[in-house]
Amino acid sequence: MGFTAILSHPPLSGGPATAMSGAMVDAEPRPYVAPVPSFWGTTSRVRVRTLILLRWLAIIGQTVAVLFVRYGLDVDFPIYWALAAVGVSVVINIALIATRRSQELAREWEAAAQLAYDAVQLAVLLALTGGLQNPFVFLFVAPVAVSATVLRPAVTAMLAALTFACVGAISVWRLPLPWPDGASFVMPPLYQMGIAAAVLIGLGFTSVYAWRVAAEEERLNIALAAVQAVLSREQTLSALGGLAAAAAHELGTPLATIHLVAKEMARDIKPDDPRYEDLQLLVTQSERCRGILSQLSANRERGDIMLQRAPIKAMLAEVISPHEGLGTEIVIDAQGEGPLEVRRMPEIVHALGGIVENAVGFAKTRVDIEARWNAEQIEIAIRDDGPGFASDILNRLGEPYLTERDEEGIAGGLGLGFFISKTLLERTGAKLEVRNRRAPHRGAMVKAVWPRSAIEAPAL
Numbered sequence: 001m002g003f004t005a006i007l008s009h010p011p012l013s014g015g016p017a018t019a020m021s022g023a024m025v026d027a028e029p030r031p032y033v034a035p036v037p038s039f040w041g042t043t044s045r046v047r048v049r050t051l052i053l054l055r056w057l058a059i060i061g062q063t064v065a066v067l068f069v070r071y072g073l074d075v076d077f078p079i080y081w082a083l084a085a086v087g088v089s090v091v092i093n094i095a096l097i098a099t100r101r102s103q104e105l106a107r108e109w110e111a112a113a114q115l116a117y118d119a120v121q122l123a124v125l126l127a128l129t130g131g132l133q134n135p136f137v138f139l140f141v142a143p144v145a146v147s148a149t150v151l152r153p154a155v156t157a158m159l160a161a162l163t164f165a166c167v168g169a170i171s172v173w174r175l176p177l178p179w180p181d182g183a184s185f186v187m188p189p190l191y192q193m194g195i196a197a198a199v200l201i202g203l204g205f206t207s208v209y210a211w212r213v214a215a216e217e218e219r220l221n222i223a224l225a226a227v228q229a230v231l232s233r234e235q236t237l238s239a240l241g242g243l244a245a246a247a248a249h250e251l252g253t254p255l256a257t258i259h260l261v262a263k264e265m266a267r268d269i270k271p272d273d274p275r276y277e278d279l280q281l282l283v284t285q286s287e288r289c290r291g292i293l294s295q296l297s298a299n300r301e302r303g304d305i306m307l308q309r310a311p312i313k314a315m316l317a318e319v320i321s322p323h324e325g326l327g328t329e330i331v332i333d334a335q336g337e338g339p340l341e342v343r344r345m346p347e348i349v350h351a352l353g354g355i356v357e358n359a360v361g362f363a364k365t366r367v368d369i370e371a372r373w374n375a376e377q378i379e380i381a382i383r384d385d386g387p388g389f390a391s392d393i394l395n396r397l398g399e400p401y402l403t404e405r406d407e408e409g410i411a412g413g414l415g416l417g418f419f420i421s422k423t424l425l426e427r428t429g430a431k432l433e434v435r436n437r438r439a440p441h442r443g444a445m446v447k448a449v450w451p452r453s454a455i456e457a458p459a460l
Contacts, residue, residue: 042108046150049102051114052093054146058118059093062086062125065136069129069178077178078128085124092117112155115143116162123166130177131170132192132199133185140167140199141206148210156207163203167196252293259286309457310344312371316380319352320369329366330356336373341457348455351424354417355382355446362386363443378455381447388436388444429454 063086070079092114096102106114119140126134140163147156171192179185187195266279310318313334320330342348359367363384370381422432430448437443 042152043105044108044111044150046106046111046146047102048096048099048104048106048110051106051111052096052102055089055093055114055118058142059086059089062089066125073180075178075180078175082125082128085121085128089118089121108151108155111151112147112159115147115151115159118143119159119163119166123170127170127174129175131174132167132195133174133177133187137167137170137195137199138202141202144203144207145210148207149214153211156211160203160207164200167199171196252290255286255289255293259283259290262286309341312340312342312373312378315342315344315349316352316369316371319349320356322353323356323360326360328360328363330360330369331366332369332371334371336371336378337375340373340378342378342455343457345428345455347424347428351421352380352382352448354421358417359384359386359444359446373452376452378450378452379447381445383437383441383445384443385441386443388442389434394434394436 063083066079066082066086069075070077122139122143126132126137129136131137144156144160144163147159151159177185177187262279262282266276266283269276269279313332316332316334320332324330356367356369359382363386366385368381368383370379370383372379372381425432425448428450430450433445433447433449435445437445
């Protein structure tokens with residue numbers, strides 16, 4: 001069983017399959033390669049306001065630290081040069097606020113330039129207060145971590161390289177570390193090298209960690225948006241029946257009036273009158289329309305009942321109906337303690353349908369759907385006799401954009417199918433078990449287990 005994507009990429013205009021004017025080009029299809037976005041025109045994922053706010057926090061912290069060390073601890077160092085470096089940050093923030101773009105997303109080069117300035121400004125402050133001997137040297141991690149969260153890895157790598165250069169510079173060009181009572185404190189060179197190495201390793205680890213977390217969050221957000229789109233589509237389809245019933249109800253009264261008037265007119269006209277046949281046709285067709293509207297209303301009532309509740313075997317039959325007749329035998333086995341009706345939830349129908357579609361796609365000859373229930377819980381297991389899950393991805397099942405490849409190495413889809421099914425089922429209270437079948441059987445198994453109260457239809 002694999003993960004056939006429920007969603008697919010939209011058609012790409014201008015790609016190899018695009019029809020040219022006058023004729024179709026008979027050529028081998030080439031994989032689409034997305035263009036690398038421009039550094040100067042790409043929008044980042046951070047607002048200008050956020051960068052301004054972070055810098056205000058840095059300004060406040062730097063000012064408090066400088067004043068406390070100079071006047072609180074009575075340590076002598078070039079405070080005016082340090083305050084001048086802080087003042088430059090204040091001027092930059094005021095200038096950014098004056099542009100009235102604080103609510104907009106910063107362009108990538110703008111965000112990179114501001115973070116690069118923050119790193120250089122921190123290097124100036126540290127050079128004035130001891131360089132690598134200053135314990136605040138680890139603040140170099142902050143700009144790189146922010147960059148890894150909101151900018152591309154290539155931009156973050158450039159910012160990390162600049163930070164490495166700053167660390168190297170303040171290890172050479174620096175003033176002595178300020179110390180109370182005029183004493184001097186000099187760390188051994190080997191210890192300073194250890195601090196530099198710790199800062200560099202911290203930069204690398206923190207940036208990679210922040211980038212991975214941000215990338216995973218973005219993928220989850222996109223995948224969850226796909227789940228919401230699926231649910232919205234199901235709700236739209238369910239609402240169509242209500243619209244049909246409303247239309248039938250609203251059209252019923254005027255149609256009854258037309259039918260009544262037509263019958264009265266036909267009764268007063270003799271059969272040999274040339275208008276008689278037209279009036280009879282009008283009566284017949286109005287009766288036909290009334291019958292159609294009655295069927296719509298009746299189907300809606302039956303549909304409401306079906307949407308609210310259904311025997312579990314009937315719901316499973318609805319799940320497999322789109323996949324029957326494709327060359328794979330699908331067998332339903334539903335047994336439990338007494339009769340069981342469940343709430344027909346679109347999430348369950350859609351999710352089980354996606355899992356069955358994957359099972360049919362990978363099965364050799366047969367897919368078994370087994371439903372078991374007792375007084376406490378309900379289980380639905382879907383088994384196929386295909387090759388089963390690949391061992392290298394079995395522990396990663398449920399992650400978005402995880403997909404198996406076919407024999408030619410071509411990805412079968414976006415890898416959202418199983419993620420969507422898993423998310424939908426868990427929203428209904430199910431716990432999923434996914435594994436390969438035990439010998440001598442072959443294939444994969446997906447089992448969903450609910451507390452009986454979670455999906456059982458209430459008694460009538």
